[in-house]
Amino acid sequence: MEAEALRYEKLAEDLRGIIAAGDLQPGERLPSVRRLSRERRLSVSTVLQALHQLEDRGLVEARPQSGYFVRHPGVRRAQPDSRSPPDMPVAVDVSQRLMRVLQAGVAPGVAPLAAALPASGLLPLASLQRLYAGVVRRHPRLLAGGSHINMDEAALVRQLLLRSVGWAGALAASEFVITNSCTEALALCLRAVTSPGDTVAVESPAYYLMLQLLESLGLQALEIPTDPGRGLSIEALDLATRDGRVAACLLVANASNPLGSIMPDENKRRLARLATDRGLPVIEDDIYGDLHFGNERPWPIKAFDGSGQVMLCSSFSKCLSPALRIGFIAGGRYRSQIALQKTIGSGATNPVTQLVLAEYLASGACERHLRTLRRSYQRQVEAMRAAVARYFPAETRITEPQGGFVLWVELPPEIDASARFEQAIAAGVAYVPGELFSASGMYRNCLRLNCGNPHSPEIDDAVRRLGDLLSR
Amino acid sequence: MEAEALRYEKLAEDLRGIIAAGDLQPGERLPSVRRLSRERRLSVSTVLQALHQLEDRGLVEARPQSGYFVRHPGVRRAQPDSRSPPDMPVAVDVSQRLMRVLQAGVAPGVAPLAAALPASGLLPLASLQRLYAGVVRRHPRLLAGGSHINMDEAALVRQLLLRSVGWAGALAASEFVITNSCTEALALCLRAVTSPGDTVAVESPAYYLMLQLLESLGLQALEIPTDPGRGLSIEALDLATRDGRVAACLLVANASNPLGSIMPDENKRRLARLATDRGLPVIEDDIYGDLHFGNERPWPIKAFDGSGQVMLCSSFSKCLSPALRIGFIAGGRYRSQIALQKTIGSGATNPVTQLVLAEYLASGACERHLRTLRRSYQRQVEAMRAAVARYFPAETRITEPQGGFVLWVELPPEIDASARFEQAIAAGVAYVPGELFSASGMYRNCLRLNCGNPHSPEIDDAVRRLGDLLSR
Numbered sequence: 011m012e013a014e015a016l017r018y019e020k021l022a023e024d025l026r027g028i029i030a031a032g033d034l035q036p037g038e039r040l041p042s043v044r045r046l047s048r049e050r051r052l053s054v055s056t057v058l059q060a061l062h063q064l065e066d067r068g069l070v071e072a073r074p075q076s077g078y079f080v081r082h083p084g085v086r087r088a089q090p091d092s093r094s095p096p097d098m099p100v101a102v103d104v105s106q107r108l109m110r111v112l113q114a115g116v117a118p119g120v121a122p123l124a125a126a127l128p129a130s131g132l133l134p135l136a137s138l139q140r141l142y143a144g145v146v147r148r149h150p151r152l153l154a155g156g157s158h159i160n161m162d163e164a165a166l167v168r169q170l171l172l173r174s175v176g177w178a179g180a181l182a183a184s185e186f187v188i189t190n191s192c193t194e195a196l197a198l199c200l201r202a203v204t205s206p207g208d209t210v211a212v213e214s215p216a217y218y219l220m221l222q223l224l225e226s227l228g229l230q231a232l233e234i235p236t237d238p239g240r241g242l243s244i245e246a247l248d249l250a251t252r253d254g255r256v257a258a259c260l261l262v263a264n265a266s267n268p269l270g271s272i273m274p275d276e277n278k279r280r281l282a283r284l285a286t287d288r289g290l291p292v293i294e295d296d297i298y299g300d301l302h303f304g305n306e307r308p309w310p311i312k313a314f315d316g317s318g319q320v321m322l323c324s325s326f327s328k329c330l331s332p333a334l335r336i337g338f339i340a341g342g343r344y345r346s347q348i349a350l351q352k353t354i355g356s357g358a359t360n361p362v363t364q365l366v367l368a369e370y371l372a373s374g375a376c377e378r379h380l381r382t383l384r385r386s387y388q389r390q391v392e393a394m395r396a397a398v399a400r401y402f403p404a405e406t407r408i409t410e411p412q413g414g415f416v417l418w419v420e421l422p423p424e425i426d427a428s429a430r431f432e433q434a435i436a437a438g439v440a441y442v443p444g445e446l447f448s449a450s451g452m453y454r455n456c457l458r459l460n461c462g463n464p465h466s467p468e469i470d471d472a473v474r475r476l477g478d479l480l481s482r
Numbered sequence: 483m484e485a486e487a488l489r490y491e492k493l494a495e496d497l498r499g500i501i502a503a504g505d506l507q508p509g510e511r512l513p514s515v516r517r518l519s520r521e522r523r524l525s526v527s528t529v530l531q532a533l534h535q536l537e538d539r540g541l542v543e544a545r546p547q548s549g550y551f552v553r554h555p556g557v558r559r560a561q562p563d564s565r566s567p568p569d570m571p572v573a574v575d576v577s578q579r580l581m582r583v584l585q586a587g588v589a590p591g592v593a594p595l596a597a598a599l600p601a602s603g604l605l606p607l608a609s610l611q612r613l614y615a616g617v618v619r620r621h622p623r624l625l626a627g628g629s630h631i632n633m634d635e636a637a638l639v640r641q642l643l644l645r646s647v648g649w650a651g652a653l654a655a656s657e658f659v660i661t662n663s664c665t666e667a668l669a670l671c672l673r674a675v676t677s678p679g680d681t682v683a684v685e686s687p688a689y690y691l692m693l694q695l696l697e698s699l700g701l702q703a704l705e706i707p708t709d710p711g712r713g714l715s716i717e718a719l720d721l722a723t724r725d726g727r728v729a730a731c732l733l734v735a736n737a738s739n740p741l742g743s744i745m746p747d748e749n750k751r752r753l754a755r756l757a758t759d760r761g762l763p764v765i766e767d768d769i770y771g772d773l774h775f776g777n778e779r780p781w782p783i784k785a786f787d788g789s790g791q792v793m794l795c796s797s798f799s800k801c802l803s804p805a806l807r808i809g810f811i812a813g814g815r816y817r818s819q820i821a822l823q824k825t826i827g828s829g830a831t832n833p834v835t836q837l838v839l840a841e842y843l844a845s846g847a848c849e850r851h852l853r854t855l856r857r858s859y860q861r862q863v864e865a866m867r868a869a870v871a872r873y874f875p876a877e878t879r880i881t882e883p884q885g886g887f888v889l890w891v892e893l894p895p896e897i898d899a900s901a902r903f904e905q906a907i908a909a910g911v912a913y914v915p916g917e918l919f920s921a922s923g924m925y926r927n928c929l930r931l932n933c934g935n936p937h938s939p940e941i942d943d944a945v946r947r948l949g950d951l952l953s954r
Binding site: 105106109112113116125127130133135136138139140142143145146147150151152153154155156158159161189190191193194197201205206207219222223226228331332333334335346349350351353354355356357358359360361362363 | 577578581584585588597599602605607608610611612614615617618619622623624625626627628630631633661662663665666669673677678679691694695698700803804805806807818821822823825826827828829830831832833834835
C-alpha cells in the first residue's frame with residue numbers, strides 16, 4: 011500500500027515537472043489514463059489518484075469524456091452559476107439591437123470578438139474553391155435540375171450519413187432535407203412543428219438567432235435553466251413540459267452557444283425519452299458537435315432517439331467555410347412537413363455547392379483538417395480565458411467551454427454590458443451583449459466573446475482595452 | 483380616298499398571301515406598323531386598316547405593346563372570363579395536395595406539363611458551369627466571408643441595376659437584398675410587412691406557391707378578380723383596400739402566372755399611386771418580366787413607384803437555370819426589415835454563385851440568349867394552344883398569354899380537373915389542377931399547362947391523351 015502511494019506521488023511529480031518545464035503547455039491534453047496505466051504499469055486507480063492530486067493543486071483540469079488538460083496559470087476563475095429564468099414564456103423582441111451589434115462587429119478596425127466566426131486562415135478555403143472547378147467539369151448537367159423539389163444530392167446525403175455511423179445508425183437517408191444553412195434548417199423545423207402563439211423551450215442563455223427566429227415566427231420563449239458544465243436542466247424541462255403547453259424544445263446539446271457545455275450522455279438519453287413519452291418535438295442544433303475538445307466526438311441527442319421526435323440540424327459554417335451556405339436536417343418523423351416548408355420557403359438548394367461539400371467531406375483531408383482545427387480552437391479559447399482573467403474586473407466569472415470557440419463572461423453585477431457597447435466599438439472592440447441571449451432581459455452583466463481568431467497581440471490588446479473600459 | 487381604300491386592300495391581300503404560303507408561320511410577328519408604313523409609303527392609319535381587316539378575319543391578332551401576330555388556324559377560342567371571387571378573405575389550405583402534384587409531375591415517364599420549368603436544352607447551362615471555374619480562380623478569397631450579413635456581392639447588384647436603367651432609374655443599389663431564390667424573396671417580403679392573421683390581396687387565379695406561403699405564415703388570402711388580358715382589377719383592389727383591412731398586395735404584373743396577362747402601364751401607375759396614398763405594401767413578382775412576347779420589355783409596377791411602397795422580387799430560374807438558386811429583392815422603404823428577416827431566416831447567400839450570375843449577366847451572351855428564348859417560349863405557347871384547341875372538349879377556353887410559358891385552360895363546367903388528376907398521371911401526363919390557384923376552391927374546371935418544352939410529337943401526344951381523358 012505504501013509502495014502504491016509512492017508510485018502515485020512519483021507519477022504526479024513527474025507530470026508536474028513536465029508541466030513546469032513547459033513541455034506540456036496550458037490547454038494541452040495529458041496522456042490518457044489508460045496510456046499512463048499501461049506504460050507506467052500502474053493500476054487505473056493509482057493513475058487517477060495522481061491526476062486528482064494535480065487537479066487539487068490547480069495544475070490540471072478534468073473535462074468530461076475528454077481527459078485531463080494543463081490549466082492556464084491564473085485562470086482559476088469560477089464558472090458563472092446557472093440562473094433561474096422566469097417561469098412564464100416571454101415574447102421576444104431584440105431584433106433591431108441585434109442588427110446593430112452584428113453590423114458594428116464587422117466594421118473595419120474593430121477587433122472581431124462579436125459574431126462566432128473563425129479566422130479564414132484556419133479554414134480549407136483553397137481546397138473548397140478548387141473543388142468547384144472539378145465538380146462543374148465532371149457533372150456537366152448539374153444546373154439543369156428543377157427548382158422546387160427532389161434536388162438533394164445523394165452524394166452529399168451519403169457523406170452526412172457516413173459521418174454518423176458511430177452513432178449506432180441514428181440517421182436514415184430518407185429523413186434528410188438539405189438547406190441553405192443551419193440557420194434555415196432551424197427556421198424550417200420551427201415552422202414545421204409550431205404555429206404562431208406557441209411556446210418553445212430554449213436554453214438560458216440561448217443563442218440569440220434562435221430567439222430572433224422565435225420573435226419572427228410569433229412564438230414565445232420559455233427559458234430553461236442551463237448549467238455551464240452540463241447544459242440544459244432535464245428536471246426543469248420535465249416540469250415545464252408536463253402540462254403540454256410547450257410545443258417544441260430548441261437547443262444546442264454539444265458545445266452550447268454561448269456556454270460551451272456538453273450535455274452528458276445520460277441527460278441526452280433522458281431528454282430523448284421525455285420527448286418520446288410526451289410527443290415533444292426536439293430541434294437540436296449540432297453545429298459545434300465536431301468541435302469538441304475531448305477525444306471523442308460527443309453524440310447528439312438524436313443518437314438516443316428511437317421515435318423520430320428529434321430533428322438534427324447542422325452545417326459546416328464553423329469548420330469549413332461560413333460562406334458555403336449549405337446546411338441539413340435529419341428530420342425524423344417530421345421530415346415531410348419540413349420538406350414542404352423548404353419547398354414553400356426557398357425551393358431547392360444549389361446542386362453545385364452541395365457536390366463541392368460532398369467531395370470535400372469524402373476526402374481524407376477533411377478529418378485531418380478537423381483534428382488540427384479542434385486543437386486551434388481549444389488553444390484560442392484557453393488564451394482568451396487567460397486574457398480575460400488578466401484584464402477584466404477581479405470578480406469576473408468565465409466559462410470553461412468543452413468545445414466550440416466562444417467564451418461566456420459574467421461581469422460584476424453592477425456592470426451593464428449593453429450600456430458599454432457603443433463605447434467598446436469606439437475603442438475598437440466588439441462583443442455580443444449578454445441581454446441578447448435572453449428573451450426576458452437577463453444577463454445584462456454578461457457578454458460573449460468570439461475566440462475564432464488566433465490569439466495575436468492585436469487581439470490581446472483588444473481584450474485589454476475592453477477590460478480597462480469595463481473596469482472604469 | 484378610293485385610292486387609299488385600294489391601297490389598304492392591296493396590303494391586306496399581300497399579307498394574306500404571305501401567311502397562306504407559310505412564309506409567316508402561326509405565332510410569328512408581322513413587320514411593325516411603322517416599318518410597313520415606311521416601306522410601303524402608306525400612312526399609319528392605312529396600315530392599321532389593313533391589319534384590322536386581317537384581324538377581323540381571324541388571320542392575325544394584336545397584342546398590347548407587341549404588334550400583330552399570325553394566329554394559329556383553329557385557335558379562335560374565347561379566353562376564360564375573369565371570375566368573381568368571394569368578398570371575404572379566406573384561410574389557405576392546399577399544401578399536401580400541392581406536394582402530391584409537384585412530385586407526380588417529375589416522375590419518370592410523365593410528360594412535364596405541370597411545374598413551370600423550361601427544357602434544359604433552352605438554357606445556357608454550359609456557359610454558366612464554365613463561369614464557375616473562372617470565378618473561383620479569379621477570386622480566391624470568396625469563401626472566407628461572414629455568414630449572416632453584408633454578403634451581397636456588389637458586382638451582382640450592379641448588373642441588376644444596369645438591367646433596370648430603362649425604367650427611369652427605378653432602383654437603387656442600397657435597397658437590394660440578394661436571396662436564395664425568388665421564392666425566398668417573396669417569403670421574406672411577406673414576413674417583413676405582415677403578421678399572422680393579416681389579410682393579403684392576391685390575383686385570382688393566383689400562383690399556387692404564393693397561396694402556400696400565405697398558409698405557412700398564417701395569413702388570409704383576399705382574391706381580387708384578374709382579367710386574362712389586363713391583369714388584376716385596380717377597381718376591385720381600390721375597393722378592398724379602402725378600410726385598411728388589407729396588409730399587403732402580392733401579384734405578378736408582367737406575364738401573370740397562370741393567366742399570362744401583362745397589366746397595362748396606366749393600371750400599373752394607378753396601382754403604385756394607390757399604394758402610396760394608402761401606405762399599402764406591394765410585393766411584385768417579376769420573374770416573367772424578361773419573357774414578354776412583345777417588342778418592349780414591360781416595366782414593373784416598381785418603375786411607377788415614387789414612395790418605396792413596392793418590393794420588386796425576381797430571379798433567373800425561368801430564363802437561365804432553375805438550379806442556380808439566386809434571387810433578389812429591391813425592397814424600397816422596407817429594405818431593413820427584409821434584410822433582418824434574411825439574417826434570421828437563412829443568413830447570407832453563397833458568394834460564388836452570386837458572381838457566376840453577375841458575370842453571365844455582364845456578358846453579351848445574355849441578351850442574345852434572352853432574345854432567342856423569348857421566341858422559343860412564344861412558339862411553344864402557340865403550339866400548345868393549337869394542340870389544346872385540337873384535342874380538348876369543344877367548349878374549352880384558352881388564355882392568350884402575353885409572355886411567360888404557361889397556359890391556363892378552362893374546361894366545360896362539369897369537368898373536375900382535380901378529380902381527373904390521378905387518371906392523367908396514370909396516362910403519363912401531369913398538369914396543375916386549377917383549384918390550387920385559389921384559396922376559396924374556385925377553378926375546379928381549370929388547369930395549367932407548362933409550355934417550357936419544345937412542342938415535340940411526344941408532348942403533342944400527351945396533350946392528345948389528356949384531351950381524350952377529359953372528353954370522356
